[in-house]
Amino acid sequence: MKREEIIEKLKTIVKPYVNNQEAYENMNESSDFIKDLGVNSANLVDIVLDVEEQFNIVIDNPEMERMLDVKTAIDIIEVKTE
Numbered sequence: 001m002k003r004e005e006i007i008e009k010l011k012t013i014v015k016p017y018v019n020n021q022e023a024y025e026n027m028n029e030s031s032d033f034i035k036d037l038g039v040n041s042a043n044l045v046d047i048v049l050d051v052e053e054q055f056n057i058v059i060d061n062p063e064m065e066r067m068l069d070v071k072t073a074i075d076i077i078e079v080k081t082e
Helices: 003-017 020-023 041-055 063-068 070-081
Strands: none
Touching: 003 020, 003 041, 003 070, 041 070, 063 070
């Protein structure tokens, strides 16, 4: 799966949790879920669970702790879906 495809799926997943609509419209690999998109930490867990379901993968706790920005999320998804 290409990075562009992953980021499009991620946009769909994070949309309900985003509090900064402008940042969402401009979401890219350097976007931080909390600082840029305004996702609260509780919703970050929901995003991880949704990512697991959408991509049919399991994200362990150390990976979950690293998954604070779009680039890291894509990297983890790429490794898990190869």
